[in-house]
Amino acid sequence: MANAKGWAEHTVEVSGAKVYLQRSGKGAPILVLHHDIGTLDSLAFYDELAKSHDVLIPHYPGWGRSPRLEWMRHPRDVAVILQGLRAELQLGPTALIGLGFGGWVAAEMASMAPREVSKLVLVGPMGIKPAEGDILDQAIISYIDYPQAFFHERKVFEAHYGNVTTDQLEAWDIAREMSFRIAWKPYMYSQTLPHLLGAVKAPALIVWGEDDKVVPAATAGQFRTALPNARVEIVKGSGHAVEMEKPAELAKLVVPFIAAK
Amino acid sequence: MHLMYFTEQPMAAYDEKAGLEYGATALTFSNKYFDPKEGARLYNEYLDQYMLCEEVGIDGIMLNEHHNAPFCMQAKTNICAAILARITKKAKIVLLGNPLPLAENPIRLAEELAMIDMISNGRLVSGFVRGGGQEQLSAGVNPAYNRERFIEAHNLIVKAWTEPGPFRWEGTHYQHRVVNPWAVPLQKPYPRVWVPGVISKETVIWAAQQRYPYIALNTSIEDTKKIWALYDQTAAECGYETGPENRGYLARIHVADDEATALKNAREFTWMQGEFTGLAHPVWANPAGYFSPSARRGFVEFAVGRSQNPRGAMTFEQQLESGMIMAGTPKQVLPRIRHLLEETRPGIMAVWAQDGKVPQKDQMRCIELLGKEVFPQVREWSKELGLTSPFETDAPVHIKYSKDLKKKPVAAE
Numbered sequence: 001m002a003n004a005k006g007w008a009e010h011t012v013e014v015s016g017a018k019v020y021l022q023r024s025g026k027g028a029p030i031l032v033l034h035h036d037i038g039t040l041d042s043l044a045f046y047d048e049l050a051k052s053h054d055v056l057i058p059h060y061p062g063w064g065r066s067p068r069l070e071w072m073r074h075p076r077d078v079a080v081i082l083q084g085l086r087a088e089l090q091l092g093p094t095a096l097i098g099l100g101f102g103g104w105v106a107a108e109m110a111s112m113a114p115r116e117v118s119k120l121v122l123v124g125p126m127g128i129k130p131a132e133g134d135i136l137d138q139a140i141i142s143y144i145d146y147p148q149a150f151f152h153e154r155k156v157f158e159a160h161y162g163n164v165t166t167d168q169l170e171a172w173d174i175a176r177e178m179s180f181r182i183a184w185k186p187y188m189y190s191q192t193l194p195h196l197l198g199a200v201k202a203p204a205l206i207v208w209g210e211d212d213k214v215v216p217a218a219t220a221g222q223f224r225t226a227l228p229n230a231r232v233e234i235v236k237g238s239g240h241a242v243e244m245e246k247p248a249e250l251a252k253l254v255v256p257f258i259a260a261k
Numbered sequence: 262m263h264l265m266y267f268t269e270q271p272m273a274a275y276d277e278k279a280g281l282e283y284g285a286t287a288l289t290f291s292n293k294y295f296d297p298k299e300g301a302r303l304y305n306e307y308l309d310q311y312m313l314c315e316e317v318g319i320d321g322i323m324l325n326e327h328h329n330a331p332f333c334m335q336a337k338t339n340i341c342a343a344i345l346a347r348i349t350k351k352a353k354i355v356l357l358g359n360p361l362p363l364a365e366n367p368i369r370l371a372e373e374l375a376m377i378d379m380i381s382n383g384r385l386v387s388g389f390v391r392g393g394g395q396e397q398l399s400a401g402v403n404p405a406y407n408r409e410r411f412i413e414a415h416n417l418i419v420k421a422w423t424e425p426g427p428f429r430w431e432g433t434h435y436q437h438r439v440v441n442p443w444a445v446p447l448q449k450p451y452p453r454v455w456v457p458g459v460i461s462k463e464t465v466i467w468a469a470q471q472r473y474p475y476i477a478l479n480t481s482i483e484d485t486k487k488i489w490a491l492y493d494q495t496a497a498e499c500g501y502e503t504g505p506e507n508r509g510y511l512a513r514i515h516v517a518d519d520e521a522t523a524l525k526n527a528r529e530f531t532w533m534q535g536e537f538t539g540l541a542h543p544v545w546a547n548p549a550g551y552f553s554p555s556a557r558r559g560f561v562e563f564a565v566g567r568s569q570n571p572r573g574a575m576t577f578e579q580q581l582e583s584g585m586i587m588a589g590t591p592k593q594v595l596p597r598i599r600h601l602l603e604e605t606r607p608g609i610m611a612v613w614a615q616d617g618k619v620p621q622k623d624q625m626r627c628i629e630l631l632g633k634e635v636f637p638q639v640r641e642w643s644k645e646l647g648l649t650s651p652f653e654t655d656a657p658v659h660i661k662y663s664k665d666l667k668k669k670p671v672a673a674e
Contacts, residue, residue, distance in 0.1 A: 142544050144565050169561040176549035177405050184403040
């Protein structure tokens with residue numbers, strides 16, 4: 001099956017999970033890990049990546065088109081399932097691009113199987129307790145207000161989500177419930193991750209939107225310190241959702257980084 | 262008929278303008294607006310009200326708890342219950358109830374309740390609730406596991422009350438390697454458990470499966486009948502027939518010597534519903550995972566302001582008209598109560614008699630009128646209508662103590 005934009009659709013079974021994924025392009029594999037609010041089916045950033053790479057975009061169990069697993073309790077469970085998915089698809093060492101919450105999942109994957117991850121790209125990642133400020137608490141703000149906070153400019157939010165449908169609101173509520181189920185306390189970070197990141201072998205690129213209202217941009221320094229081989233890039237004029245707000249700029253940073261030997 | 266008095270213990274003595282400007286008066290509305298001097302006055306006034314209840318012959322005192330909100334300043338129902346256990350002598354102390362999912366250690370609750378039951382010489386009714394949505398947030402408890410925690414904590418408490426310790430509890434949400442509380446309740450097999458609720462079908466079904474009375478919290482007559490239909494159907498599946506002893510109802514009734522005073526004070530009921538100061542953001546009241554998935558669509562639309570509260574919203578006048586609020590002299594409200602009794606047939610009735618800023622002297626008079634003029638007539642009618650309470654029928658405390666089941670019960674332990 002393929003969707004309108006020519007991306008193939010698959011369901012991969014791992015540990016009792018039926019993981020839905022979209023796949024397009026040829027070349028070395030890239031696994032893109034979506035935000036806590038899930039992902040839209042089609043993004044210019046995804047298409048740009050697929051021009052030069054084999055791009056896989058799974059929905060985590062419980063998000064989007066992947067059914068929920070009642071037993072999942074931690075983002076590290078998602079990370080293990082996605083490592084299982086890589087094995088199932090016989091992917092070699094894979095580049096990971098983690099967006100926001102997906103950055104936490106990617107960081108867990110890189111720490112648990114260092115030789116399986118070729119490059120690690122973390123875009124405004126959650127997962128570490130910010131030394132200054134806090135990760136935005138979606139539990140006390142509305143379904144539309146939270147995704148809006150991902151953007152530096154409201155018009156870019158509107159360009160992506162338009163007049164938000166009730167189906168989208170429901171999907172955000174389901175995504176929110178899943179975030180609570182697996183990352184409620186401490187909220188959206190791990191107390192062990194900063195230590196575990198010392199095991200990562202892959203070169204890491206940490207990208208942050210200068211105006212990230214969800215995870216304080218200053219947290220970038222904490223990731224750089226925790227990862228053995230990392231550099232930081234700040235994207236101006238962007239909020240948390242750099243892939244939607246500045247897709248071309250992000251692709252310009254990410255594609256050469258992943259392609260580099 | 263078991264007749265009870267209830268107040269939310271409102272704390273209206275704060276800057277109303279600040280609440281209006283903030284747009285909400287719960288969860289994140291700053292507690293800098295709380296005045297402990299007024300708090301001290303109000304806590305003691307409420308205790309005076311409860312003592313008067315007993316004096317005028319009211320059967321039970323219903324207590325509850327809420328957090329981070331002026332609409333209810335009772336942050337721990339067991340504290341008022343412990344005070345009443347000693348300062349009252351006859352009235353049942355009816356907790357509706359302890360919010361189980363908020364407890365990190367349900368054994369602690371089992372111990373507190375056992376103490377209250379013993380100090381009161383067996384007058385405790387130990388209701389259990391899920392806790393409001395925003396209370397999951399104020400307690401930092403995961404709303405997504407609310408119902409699972411409710412059921413598991415209940416099962417653990419009942420086991421701690423009924424089976425000799427020590428035993429080990431390795432549950433999904435609670436793990437206790439040594440359960441062996443020294444204090445256990447006086448009432449056997451254990452204090453009666455009543456379950457209040459408003460909307461969740463899952464709770465109605467669960468209560469019916471346990472054979473615990475369900476207390477409908479000021480639902481419309483039409484909705485109350487739907488609740489009983491679901492309860493009755495579940496009971497039939499479990500092998501028993503329901504009666505008034507399975508049914509409780511909380512009505513909002515304010516009485517005074519004259520109609521004008523009663524209406525003026527009854528208007529304060531809308532204070533809690535947010536007409537005076539706003540109450541809570543719908544997202545806090547219904548955090549993701551807290552409510553039934555079947556209601557998800559309605560709640561997300563409500564949360565972003567696209568639709569009305571699925572729980573309904575009526576003006577004061579509409580509520581008076583429909584009988585959701587009854588106000589007047591005892592003579593004026595009695596026919597409306599009669600109508601309610603005939604239509605919903607409860608064996609337990611609680612009267613929520615004040616809200617907002619009703620003056621203490623008016624509230625004390627209201628209690629006096631309830632005890633001396635309203636409730637005696639309600640008791641007479643209840644006899645005529647066969648509205649018997651669980652105490653009068655000596656109903657089994659739990660389905661597993663039933664002697665009249667038509668087939669094997671399907672209820673959980």
